Amino acid sequence: MSAILAKNRIREDKEMRNAYCETLMELAEKDERIVVLDADLMSSMGMKPFLKAYPERTFNVGIQEANMIGVAAGLSATGKIPFAHSFGPFATRRCFDQIFLSCGYSRLNVRITGSDPGVTASYNGGTHMPFEDMGIMRNIPDITILEPVDSVMLRDLIKQTANLYGVFYTRLLRKNAVKIYEEGSTFEIGKGVQLRDGKDVTIIATGIMVDEALKAAEALEVDGISARVLNMFTLKPIDKETIIKSAEETGAIVTAENHNVINGLGSAVAEVLVENRPVPMERVGVFDRFGEVGPESYLRERFNLTASDIMEKVKKVIARK
Amino acid sequence: MLGAEKIKEFEIFALKIRIEAMKAIGNLGFGHVGGALSIADALAVLYGGVMNVDPKNPRWDDRDWLICSKGHAGPAVYAALALRGYFPLEELMTLNKPGTHLPSHCDRNLTIGVDMTTGSLGQGSSLAVGVALGNRLDGRENYTYLILGDGEIQEGQVWEAALYAAQQKLDNLIAFIDYNKKQLDGFTKEINDLGDIKAKFESFGWHGQEVDGSNVKEIYEAIERAKEVKGKPSVIVLHTIKGKGWSFAENTASNHHMTVSKEQMEEALDELYKKLEKAVTR
Ligand SMILES: Cc1ncc(C[n+]2csc(CCOP(=O)(O)OP(=O)(O)O)c2C)c(N)n1
Numbered sequence: 001m002s003a004i005l006a007k008n009r010i011r012e013d014k015e016m017r018n019a020y021c022e023t024l025m026e027l028a029e030k031d032e033r034i035v036v037l038d039a040d041l042m043s044s045m046g047m048k049p050f051l052k053a054y055p056e057r058t059f060n061v062g063i064q065e066a067n068m069i070g071v072a073a074g075l076s077a078t079g080k081i082p083f084a085h086s087f088g089p090f091a092t093r094r095c096f097d098q099i100f101l102s103c104g105y106s107r108l109n110v111r112i113t114g115s116d117p118g119v120t121a122s123y124n125g126g127t128h129m130p131f132e133d134m135g136i137m138r139n140i141p142d143i144t145i146l147e148p149v150d151s152v153m154l155r156d157l158i159k160q161t162a163n164l165y166g167v168f169y170t171r172l173l174r175k176n177a178v179k180i181y182e183e184g185s186t187f188e189i190g191k192g193v194q195l196r197d198g199k200d201v202t203i204i205a206t207g208i209m210v211d212e213a214l215k216a217a218e219a220l221e222v223d224g225i226s227a228r229v230l231n232m233f234t235l236k237p238i239d240k241e242t243i244i245k246s247a248e249e250t251g252a253i254v255t256a257e258n259h260n261v262i263n264g265l266g267s268a269v270a271e272v273l274v275e276n277r278p279v280p281m282e283r284v285g286v287f288d289r290f291g292e293v294g295p296e297s298y299l300r301e302r303f304n305l306t307a308s309d310i311m312e313k314v315k316k317v318i319a320r321k
Numbered sequence: 322m323l324g325a326e327k328i329k330e331f332e333i334f335a336l337k338i339r340i341e342a343m344k345a346i347g348n349l350g351f352g353h354v355g356g357a358l359s360i361a362d363a364l365a366v367l368y369g370g371v372m373n374v375d376p377k378n379p380r381w382d383d384r385d386w387l388i389c390s391k392g393h394a395g396p397a398v399y400a401a402l403a404l405r406g407y408f409p410l411e412e413l414m415t416l417n418k419p420g421t422h423l424p425s426h427c428d429r430n431l432t433i434g435v436d437m438t439t440g441s442l443g444q445g446s447s448l449a450v451g452v453a454l455g456n457r458l459d460g461r462e463n464y465t466y467l468i469l470g471d472g473e474i475q476e477g478q479v480w481e482a483a484l485y486a487a488q489q490k491l492d493n494l495i496a497f498i499d500y501n502k503k504q505l506d507g508f509t510k511e512i513n514d515l516g517d518i519k520a521k522f523e524s525f526g527w528h529g530q531e532v533d534g535s536n537v538k539e540i541y542e543a544i545e546r547a548k549e550v551k552g553k554p555s556v557i558v559l560h561t562i563k564g565k566g567w568s569f570a571e572n573t574a575s576n577h578h579m580t581v582s583k584e585q586m587e588e589a590l591d592e593l594y595k596k597l598e599k600a601v602t603r
């Protein structure tokens with residue numbers, strides 16, 4: 001793993017979905033076992049180029065997510081390497097038993113991608129806004145759950161999962177991400193990345209909250225608070241070692257996620273802390289609410305997913321030390 | 322039989338639904354244009370006369386229910402509700418705005434007049450079966466109307482509901498299929514062909530009909546016939562056109578979710594207002 005923090009954290013030119021499609025095309029060129037499944041959201045996912053290049057390896061089943069997952073599991077039993085996509089809620093909630101039994105319990109080899117995480121579902125509203133996708137997937141034994149933060153990480157992780165065996169859930173922002181890593185950075189699944197060192201508190205963040213965490217840390221520095229920032233892009237298996245080390249070295253933890261705090265990153269980190277190195281901890285995330293419709297910027301404020309929400313929790317947790 | 326005056330009234334209502342839906346979507350700049358426009362005629366017949374509802378008492382127990390399972394047609398449903406007097410037309414401009422009561426997908430807890438929450442395709446079918454069962458248990462004589470997208474019926478849940486509705490002889494349930502031949506990624510035929518939808522439902526024990534879904538008279542008469550069927554649920558397959566009413570949308574291959582510029586909205590409204598004028602003066 002050698003991850004380099006981007007000098008300028010600006011919106012990437014390329015959309016995540018295009019990086020996803022390009023990566024799958026690269027993989028498909030080298031490995032004919034790679035197959036792609038979708039449930040009538042190929043255009044939303046920018047996967048039409050893949051369809052064009054590999055029509056015989058593309059299975060757009062139509063609007064039937066549960067069937068898609070079962071078909072993916074069947075394909076994997078014949079040695080294929082399926083990547084199945086839908087919007088986050090439909091790729092998880094809508095077909096959970098198929099994922100749990102046909103993929104997980106059956107010990108098959110399936111990659112599931114759920115797009116439009118949390119508030120980024122924006123104008124599609126509450127029915128399409130997954131604050132629970134990673135949470136429910138976390139209950140599948142041995143699953144790997146990834147939330148790539150930008151296109152550099154996305155490409156690296158997708159390539160890695162292609163060569164691994166098991167059930168993988170990738171939570172994918174569809175549009176342009178904020179660039180966090182320099183080109184060429186590589187990552188180790190199950191290992192958090194330290195983006196910034198600090199001694200008073202550790203902010204552990206994932207997804208769109210990573211940039212907010214860095215902004216918060218920069219602003220806190222002005223107030224004389226030194227915050228470490230970790231990008232915990234693997235929710236499962238969670239990186240216990242790094243969490244424990246941060247608890248020991250900084251004595252306080254704040255988690256930040258665009259997800260329900262129940263069974264998301266906040267829960268996963270809390271579980272590690274209470275069993276190993278209890279220190280004061282606060283969570284930034286969605287506190288057991290349903291999604292709503294609106295512009296993303298409005299929703300970020302409404303669900304308290306901003307840098308200032310992180311700063312508030314940091315001050316609160318430090319006061320509890 | 323439906324008199325010429327009533328036909329005209331339905332046609333005007335359908336055009337007004339299209340106009341108001343396009344204003345709301347155009348004001349926002351994007352939305353599910355295709356599927357909102359294709360179902361406008363059916364909504365006009367339902368809210369314009371067939372459905373026994375009371376906008377002043379939206380949760381009246383004896384009302385007819387409508388479950389728009391293709392929840393992304395929200396803007397058309399909201400337009401129909403506003404035109405019917407459930408809430409002021411101006412509210413349509415709040416579509417998807419912060420704090421709105423009108424989200425992309427139909428929501429029973431947000432919008433007055435919306436009976437059931439939809440948006441995850443397929444789920445409205447079972448909801449409709451439950452509502453029809455519940456009303457029958459209570460001895461009511463009202464109807465439950467269900468609108469499904471053609472792509473939507475690829476969901477297995479729809480067929481589970483269809484099987485059970487027939488088992489329960491739900492003759493108070495009337496379903497429409499908005500058969501506009503397209504789903505999000507393209508033509509249903511090329512993605513996962515639905516074949517003979519009417520025959521499929523019939524083989525599941527339903528009474529089936531197939532009509533021109535852009536023709537209010539045909540829609541109305543099909544509903545009348547469906548009401549006469551006893552001991553079976555009814556399906557009416559509506560042959561529709563995705564984007565119907567705005568030529569540009571009709572002729573755009575990818576017309577499921579579209580961006581709509583101010584100029585395009587003006588163009589759409591211009592076309593629709595001309596049709597309205599013609600319908601009114603005919
Ligand atoms: C369970 C589920 N899967 C996917 C989607 C995303 N989606 C919204 S509309 C749509 C296409 C619908 O096609 P169709 O039912 O034919 O509707 P229409 O043509 O009337 O718009 C898709 C795939 C969804 N809302 N719910």
Ligand SMILES: [Mg+2]
Nearest residue numbers: 471472503504
């Ligand atoms: Mg359709």
